[in-house]
Structures are given as structure tokens and as C-alpha cells.
Amino acid sequence: MAAADPDRHVNAVRSRSYQDESYPHWLLRVQGDLQNDGAYQDVILEVEDRQFPCHRLVLSAASRYFRALFRSDMAESRQKTVVLKGLDAGMFEEILSYIYSGTLHVSLDRLHSLYQAADYLQLDSVKDICSSYMAMNVERSTCVNLYKIADAFSVDSVVETCLMCIDKNFSEVASSEEFCSLSVNQLTEIISHDELEVKEETTVWEAVVRWVQHSRGDRLHHLPSILPHIRFNLLTSDDTAAILEHPLVKEDPGSLEIIRNVVQKGNSGLKPRFGAGAEEMALFFVDVSKMQGINPRSGKFVSCSFTEFHSVVGATVTGDEQIYILAAREGEEQLSLLLYNQLEGVWEQKSTVERLPEIDGDTFLLYIDGHLYYLASTISTIEKTVRLKKYDIDTNEWQDCAPLRVKMMMSMPKAVSCGFLYLCTGAEMYCYNPRENQWSELTRPIIDAEFWTSAVIGTEIFYSNMDFTFMLVYDTVAARWKELRLEAPSLQSPPGAEDADRHACSPTLFVHENELHAYMGCDQYEQSKCQHVLVYDRPAGVCREVDVTLPDDLDWQSCHHVVARVYLPGVQDRCADTPSTAGAGV
Numbered sequence: 001m002a003a004a005d006p007d008r009h010v011n012a013v014r015s016r017s018y019q020d021e022s023y024p025h026w027l028l029r030v031q032g033d034l035q036n037d038g039a040y041q042d043v044i045l046e047v048e049d050r051q052f053p054c055h056r057l058v059l060s061a062a063s064r065y066f067r068a069l070f071r072s073d074m075a076e077s078r079q080k081t082v083v084l085k086g087l088d089a090g091m092f093e094e095i096l097s098y099i100y101s102g103t104l105h106v107s108l109d110r111l112h113s114l115y116q117a118a119d120y121l122q123l124d125s126v127k128d129i130c131s132s133y134m135a136m137n138v139e140r141s142t143c144v145n146l147y148k149i150a151d152a153f154s155v156d157s158v159v160e161t162c163l164m165c166i167d168k169n170f171s172e173v174a175s176s177e178e179f180c181s182l183s184v185n186q187l188t189e190i191i192s193h194d195e196l197e198v199k200e201e202t203t204v205w206e207a208v209v210r211w212v213q214h215s216r217g218d219r220l221h222h223l224p225s226i227l228p229h230i231r232f233n234l235l236t237s238d239d240t241a242a243i244l245e246h247p248l249v250k251e252d253p254g255s256l257e258i259i260r261n262v263v264q265k266g267n268s269g270l271k272p273r274f275g276a277g278a279e280e281m282a283l284f285f286v287d288v289s290k291m292q293g294i295n296p297r298s299g300k301f302v303s304c305s306f307t308e309f310h311s312v313v314g315a316t317v318t319g320d321e322q323i324y325i326l327a328a329r330e331g332e333e334q335l336s337l338l339l340y341n342q343l344e345g346v347w348e349q350k351s352t353v354e355r356l357p358e359i360d361g362d363t364f365l366l367y368i369d370g371h372l373y374y375l376a377s378t379i380s381t382i383e384k385t386v387r388l389k390k391y392d393i394d395t396n397e398w399q400d401c402a403p404l405r406v407k408m409m410m411s412m413p414k415a416v417s418c419g420f421l422y423l424c425t426g427a428e429m430y431c432y433n434p435r436e437n438q439w440s441e442l443t444r445p446i447i448d449a450e451f452w453t454s455a456v457i458g459t460e461i462f463y464s465n466m467d468f469t470f471m472l473v474y475d476t477v478a479a480r481w482k483e484l485r486l487e488a489p490s491l492q493s494p495p496g497a498e499d500a501d502r503h504a505c506s507p508t509l510f511v512h513e514n515e516l517h518a519y520m521g522c523d524q525y526e527q528s529k530c531q532h533v534l535v536y537d538r539p540a541g542v543c544r545e546v547d548v549t550l551p552d553d554l555d556w557q558s559c560h561h562v563v564a565r566v567y568l569p570g571v572q573d574r575c576a577d578t579p580s581t582a583g584a585g586v
Contacts, residue, residue, distance in 0.1 A: 028102045031058055035100045043070075044081040048089040048491035051081070052096055062099045064122040091117045098473060100124060106133045108142065112149050112563075119153060127153075134158045135370065140169045157394045162321040167195040167274070171326040174207035184222045187211055192229045194343050197275030197565075201234040204273075205243060212248055224254040232262050234272060274342065277569040282510045282517070284561040285312040285325060292554060296512055296533045296546045302571045303553065304345075306485060314365025314374060315354075315560040316417075318393075323373060323564050325363050328355070337372070337391065345570035353398050358388045364415040365560075368434055370394070373401070373421060377413050384408070386423060388432065404430060406438045414454040416461055418476050424463060426450050429474065445472055446481045455509035457516060468507040468518065487542040505530055510563055518543065521554075 041053040050159070059066035084092070091113050098104040104126065106114065106150075111130060118126035134146050138161050147162035150157075156366045166173050167190075173179055183191070190196070191204050198204060209224055232240055240263055249255045279300060281293035292303045313335060314326040321439040323340040325347070335355050338347040348519040356363070356376035364375045378384070388401040408427040414424045421432035422442075426449055429442040445463075461474045471484040505520035516536040531550050534543040 026099070029098050031055075046081055046083045047067075047087050047092045047534075050093075051201065052093070054096065058099060060127075062123060064124070065120070078157055078522075086120065087117055088113060090442075093173040094301050095121065095123065095126065099123075104129055106130060108137065108145070111146075112152070115149065115153055123516070129293070131155050131158060133572075135161060138165050138196075140165065140172060143169070143180065144173060144176065148186065149183070152428055161320070162194070163190065164195070166190055167193055168197050168320060170196050170202055170207070170275070172197055174203070178209070180211055182211065184219070184226065188226055188229050191226070194271055195274045197278065198273050201231050201273070201276075202239055204230055205235075205239075209246070210249060212502045220248065221251055223248060223252055224258050227255060227258050231273070232259065234276070266449075271343065272569065274567050278342075278567050280510055280513055280563065281566045281568075282519075282561060282563050283315075283323070283566065284508075284519075284559050285315055286559045291571075293571075294533075294548070294550070294554075296517060296535070296548050299548045301551055301554075302566070302568060303551065304571050307358065312560050313363045315562050316365045316367045316372065317562040317564040321565045323562060324365060324367075325560070326353075326363070326374060334391045335374075342567040342570050345567075351391065351398065353389060356389070362413060362415075366415060366417040366421060368417045368419075370422060371399050371434065373417075373432075374398075375421070375423070377417050386413075386430075390434070401432070402437050402439060411452050412452065414451050414463065416454055416456050418456045418461055420458060420476075422461060422474070422476065424451060424454070424461075424474070428484065443479055443481065445474075446483060447472060449553070453507055453509045453518075455511050457511050457514065457517060462509060462516060464509055464518070465509050468505070468520070484541065505532065507534075508559075508561065510561055512563055517546070 007582070023372065035055070035058075038053060041055055043054055043056050043059070045052045045054055056066070056070050060070055061067075091110070093106065094114070095117055106129060109372050111133065115127060115130045117123075118130065131150075134150055134155065135158050138146055138158070143165035144163045147159060148167065150158035150162060170190075187208070191208065194203065208223075208230065212223060212226075235243075240259070243249060244256065244259060249259060279298065281295050281300075283291060283293040285291055290305050292301075292304065294301045311328045312325050313328060315324070317323050321342075323342075325338050325340075326335045327347075328335055333355060334352045336349050337351040337353060340346075340348050341348050353374060356374065357378055358376045359420050362377055364373075366373045366375065370393060374389045374391065375386060377386045384406045386404040386406065388403065389398050390401050391398050404423070404426055404429060408425060413423060413425045415421060420434065423430045423432070424445065426445070428444050431440050431442050432438070433440070447470075449463075449465050449472070449473075451463040452468075454461060454463045456462070459476045461476065463472045463474070464470070468486060470486055473482050473484060474480075475482070503554055507518040507520055510519065516538070518534045518536070520532040520534060521530070531554060533546040533548055533550065535546050536543050
């Protein structure tokens with residue numbers, strides 16, 4: 001038998017692989033230097049009579065278009081100079097700069113041309129950058145233009161985001177010059193949405209009139225194909241008569257005939273728009289399967305039970321008013337992520353996720369920049385840990401995020417979203433940056449306290465103690481704390497309660513119509529219970545009681561809550577179909 005080689009084991013143990021994270025940056029820098037020096041260039045690209053010396057290898061690595069071009073049997077694969085047609089020379093110069101440097105400058109006015117050039121050259125990385133830029137810049141003033149760009153290049157996720165923004169701001173958007181530049185297909189796509197936030201259907205008709213009159217000669221013949229998407233069943237007889245007498249309708253016999261047919265036959269199958277029945281409500285998820293909500297300004301109240309879930313462990317609302325909850329089903333170890341279908345008044349399951357361990361801690365569901373975050377804290381004698389999972393709404397996938405080991409933690413940590421994710425343990429403040437998947441410690445609270453509730457207004461986070469005698473406010477921009485002493489009205493205990501049974505009301509903070517409110521609830525008594533809604537007058541530094549009558553079966557203590565625009569007919573219809581529910585009332 002041959003003797004064992006003693007060096008083999010040593011060499012195997014000492015063998016190790018290294019990953020140089022700086023290598024890609026170094027390689028890009030070297031490529032840029034070679035391009036700037038004109039070294040080793042082996043092809044010239046000609047765009048609009050301008051010539052760009054380049055390297056075939058670098059171009060092929062970046063673009064599937066160039067990879068196919070230089071590998072093919074076409075004459076261009078062997079030529080020293082290759083002419084590219086259909087491209088703008090200035091835009092190509094910027095794309096070439098990106099290929100060699102990895103840096104790309106994007107702006108709204110050049111976005112369409114940039115995406116078009118990237119699509120032509122099959123530069124997937126540039127298309128991804130443009131798509132991300134569009135998704136992050138969807139707002140009322142940009143949603144129409146971004147919708148047209150995303151629709152032209154079939155960027156479906158951005159199209160959906162833009163349409164939701166248009167739905168939400170339809171009255172303002174329809175008055176803009178950009179709205180009149182929509183194609184007829186884009187216009188009919190928008191006005192056919194149930195989710196359109198308009199209180200009256202005449203708003204939709206007036207938007208169509210503006211669109212047609214913007215280019216009357218070219219667009220009048222489209223009117224018969226547009227009109228069926230207007231919900232004449234939602235109009236009064238006077239409104240319909242006025243439309244029949246409108247010059248655009250009388251000028252086109254086809255339009256007049258369509259309207260008369262619709263009026264005669266009726267299109268009652270078309271539902272009211274979202275905006276016609278939506279109000280901003282504070283929604284609370286209580287006991288095992290109940291959703292309750294109130295508008296403290298109008299006094300409208302809804303209460304509805306759902307059998308689809310057993311208990312709620314987290315709730316949040318997205319920027320486009322989509323309501324999500326994390327719910328535990330009876331006998332299941334995993335949590336279900338549910339999305340509330342406002343128009344139908346039902347919960348739709350989107351995904352499942354393993355339940356994170358929680359010991360004397362709390363759980364939260366938060367929305368940040370297109371993603372949901374599920375957070376659970378563990379407080380024990382052994383460890384104090386916060387675990388985090390991220391849900392991508394577009395891909396419907398969960399992934400683990402960086403955990404956090406905290407130094408000190410009171411019994412009730414509070415997590416909120418305010419651009420980033422902020423976690424206050426009562427003694428410390430932490431921030432999670434989703435883009436970097438990294439936690440950082442911030443300035444600690446000026447008072448160590450067990451915070452009972454929290455809410456966000458703008459860039460400030462409000463925290464209150466259980467007795468509602470003071471609030472701490474953290475300014476996320478200035479990164480500093482300040483204390484607010486509260487002057488609250490005297491709240492009466494319920495009739496019949498003995499002095500020994502009278503307890504101070506504890507608050508649940510929520511923000512309604514950009515004002516800080518507090519639901520004040522006490523323990524349940526035999527005859528009745530004490531409950532009030534306060535609104536905080538910040539300039540005066542006082543809390544005033546809101547004149548609103550709260551139902552006796554209201555139960556908002558120690559529950560998850562959100563504030564969102566809610567389509568009330570959806571909730572009320574659902575409750576009417578469910579005999580065991582508490583019903584809905586105004």
C-alpha cells in the first residue's frame with residue numbers, strides 16, 4: 001500500500017475561494033480608461049453621421065443586439081465601420097457612456113427616447129433602470145405621461161401603477177393637457193374602470209368631451225366606441241337629456257343612436273364608481289374576524305364580520321389605497337396575506353408566509369416603496385431580536401431581510417413606515433433602509449417609556465404613553481426628538497361605575513384627513529363602557545373631543561388598524577349577505 005501523502009490533507013484544508021467585491025468596479029474603470037485612451041478599439045459605430053470607436057467585446061457583453069450582430073454571418077460582423085439606423089446620436093452617446101462606466105442619467109423629458117434606444121439595442125439593464133425610474137416617479141402630475149411610455153413598451157407593472165394613480169386623481173388628471181394626448185384605446189381603458197374616483201358620472205362625460213374637442217376633426221368618429229363605457233344608468237334624467245342635446249352628440253348620428261339605445265335598454269349591470277361611495281375611514285381589525293371602521297368627520301360607521309380568516313396579526317394600506325392584512329387561519333401554522341377587494345367586499349388570498357417567532361413581543365405589517373414588510377419581535381431573557389420579511393407585490397414572493405439584535409427593549413416596541421422602517425423599543429430608536437437591507441441605530445428617545453400607540457404625519461412619528469399624558473415626536477428629517485405635553489378634556493367614566501372601577505382611558509392613535517386623532521377606550525363595564533374620539537389641535541397644543549356617536553359594540557382596544565379610502569357599498573353589501581355579521585350603519 002502506498003504511503004499517504006501528508007501534504008494532500010494540508011493543501012485541501014488550506015484551499016479557499018475568494019470573492020473580490022471591488023473587482024467589477026475596477027473592471028468598469030479599466031474599460032472606461034481604454035475607451036478614453038482609444039486603446040484596442042476594433043469597431044466604429046456610425047449613428048447619424050457621427051462615429052463612435054468601440055470594442056466589440058465590451059458591446060457584446062452589454063447588449064444582446066451587438067452579441068448577435070458580431071456573431072452572425074452578416075457583412076456587419078466583419079466590417080470595421082457599422083452603420084446603426086433609427087437611433088439618435090446624442091442618446092446613443094449616453095448609452096455608450098453607460099456601457100463603459102455603469103452610470104446613466106435619467107430624466108422624465110428623455111425617458112421615452114432612452115427606453116426606445118435601449119429596447120432597440122436590447123440593453124435589458126437600461127430598460128430595468130428606466131422601469132424602476134418610472135415606478136418611483138408615478139404621481140398626479142406625471143402619471144399620464146408615464147402611462148403612455150409604459151404602455152408603448154408594455155411595462156405592465158408600471159402601467160398598472162399609473163392607472164391606479166389616474167383612477168385616484170381622475171378629476172384633476174382629466175383637466176390636464178397630457179390627458180388630451182391619450183390614444184382612444186388608452187382613454188377607453190381608463191374610463192371603463194370601476195375604481196375611477198368620481199363622485200358623479202358627469203365628470204367622465206365631461207372628460208370625454210374635452211378629449212374629443214382637443215382634436216375634433218380626428219376624434220369625433222371615435223365617440224360611438226367611447227360612449228358605451230360611460231355609465232348612463234348612474235346619470236339623472238336631466239343629465240342624460242343634456243348629453244343628448246350636446247353639439248358633439250347631435251353632430252354624429254351614430255352617437256345619438258348609441259345613447260338612445262343605452263337609455264332605453266339600460267346598462268344597470270355597470271356598478272357605481274369607487275369614488276361615488278368611498279370615504280376615508282379608520283379601520284380596526286378586532287377579535288377573531290371583525291372589521292370595524294369610522295369616519296370621525298361624517299360619523300359614518302361600518303362593522304362587518306368575515307369568516308375567511310381567524311385572527312389578524314398585522315394590517316397596512318399601500319399608497320394606492322390597497323388594504324392588506326396578515327391573518328392566521330384556524331389550525332394552520334402559516335399566515336395568509338389577504339388583499340381586500342373593495343368593490344366586492346371580500347378578502348382575496350395573495351400568498352402565505354411562515355409565522356415568525358414572537359415571545360412577549362408584537363407583530364407589524366408595513367408598506368414601503370412597493371413592498372410589504374412583516375416584522376416580529378422576540379423579547380425573552382435569552383435574546384431581544386427583531387426579524388423581518390419582505391413581500392414583493394409584483395412578483396408575489398417573500399424573502400428574508402437582515403435581522404436586528406437590540407440592546408434594550410421595553411415590553412411594547414412600535415414599528416412604523418415613514419419613507420424607511422422605524423422601530424422604537426421605548427429605550428432605543430432604529431431605522432431599516434430597504435434599499436441597502438441594513439439597520440442603523442438612531443438618536444434614542446429623550447424619555448425612556450413604554451409607548452402604547454404610534455402614528456405618522458408627514459415626516460414625523462408620534463408616540464403616546466398608555467395614560468395619554470404626553471407624546472414624543474420624532475422628526476425623521478432633522479433626526480431629533482421633542483416632547484409634547486397634552487391638555488386633554490376630562491373624559492367621563494360610564495354611568496354606574498364605582499369609583500374603584502373607574503379607569504383612565506387608553507389611546508389608539510390614527511391619522512384621518514391629515515389630522516391626528518385618538519380613540520379613547522376603557523375597560524368593558526357591566527352596563528356600558530367609556531369611549532371617545534379626540535382630535536389633536538397642534539397649534540393650540542390641546543386635544544378636543546370629536547362630536548361623534550360611537551356604537552355600543554365598538555371594540556378597538558389592542559388591535560391592528562389602518563386609515564384608507566373605503567368603498568362603503570362593498571362593505572355594506574357584504575354585510576347584508578352575511579346573516580351572522582354585526583351589519584353596517586351610518
